[in-house]
Amino acid sequence: MIQEKKHITPKVKEKNQTPIIEIKNLCKTFGKDNEVLKGVNLTVNKGEDLVILGRSGSGKSVTIKCIVGLIEPDKGEIKVFDENVLNLKKKELNAIRVRIGFLFQGGALYDSMSVRENLAFTLKKHQRELTPEEVESEILEALDNVGLSDAIDKMPSELSGGMQKRIGLARTLILKPEIILYDEPTTGLDTITSREISELILDIKHKRKTTSIIITHDMACAKLTADRIMVLKEGVIHAEGTYKELEKSEDEWVSSFFK
Known part of the structure; x- marks a missing residue:
């Protein structure tokens, strides 16, 4: 059933479902x-x-x-892995962040570093005890997961927009996160490349058993990847449901996304 009202409380936990992220009254x-x-x-x-x-x-x-502490809310509660992240000290928050991958809109690669160096930098920052051989193995595995093993020595400027998104995702995956937050993963990409990224998101979910929040304007991406969709309007969750449910919504504002 679609819920369309000003303030929606979180769904009641269903049998065999374990909430991994819970947000309450975030302002x-x-x-x-x-x-x-x-x-x-x-x-x-x-x-x-x-x-x-x-x-x-x-x-x-x-x-x-x-959720990851890049912005501090004025009010509310955010629980991740059953921890209220807003009450955590820096060391505790960093321990949570390592378990959460964040894919930024532009991939956020370091322009002065090769693909190998970008991935190695992330890995060494969080896992300093690895040997050079182990670092190389992890890099190759991450690149293989996104289908770009042959780009290991390229610079970001040599990569297309779609390739940069894939490398950004490889850098996220190298820490083996349990949660991935995708911020407009297909923005600026052509239709074919957008679908490839969407399929990659789905493939990662199935292979890695990840939990994800996907921010997108791309309805093709939403249709392919979403188990559930929430629609934000005027600072609150305005509607919630599956793609098929919301597509049939009688709310003109909600249905406008599907036209």
Whole structure:
């Protein structure tokens, strides 16, 4: 059943479902009067891919940045792995962050480093005890997972937009995260490459048993990847359901995403 109302409480835990992310009454205002989040409530179950839709400026990216502490909310509760991340000290928060992969819109690769160096930098930063041979093995495995083993010595400037997204994803996967947060993973890509990235997200879920939140404007990506969709409007969750349920919504604003 689709829920379409101003404030939606998190879904009741269903049998055999384990919430891995729980957000309650999340609020964030920028400046004096730019109230972006006005009480967001959501739950993501273990192994689930949740897609969040919304117009530009609706707070989609702000929500997932709050989860990893890149943005501090004004109010609310965020529980990840049953830990309230807003109450954690820096060392404890960093331990949680290692278990969460974040794929930024542009891939966020270091332009002055080769692909190998980009991945090695991330790995050594968090796993300093690895030998050079182990680092190389992990790099090759991560690149193989995204189908770009032959790009290991290339510079970011030599890669297409789609390849940069794949390398960004490889850098995320190299730490073997349990949760992956995707921020507009197909933005700026052509239709064929966008589908390849969407299929890769789905493949990673099945291979790695990851849990994901996917922020996207790309309805083809949403249709392919989403177990469930939430729609943000005016700072709250306005509607929730599967792709098929929301596609048939009688709410004009919700249905506008599917036209």
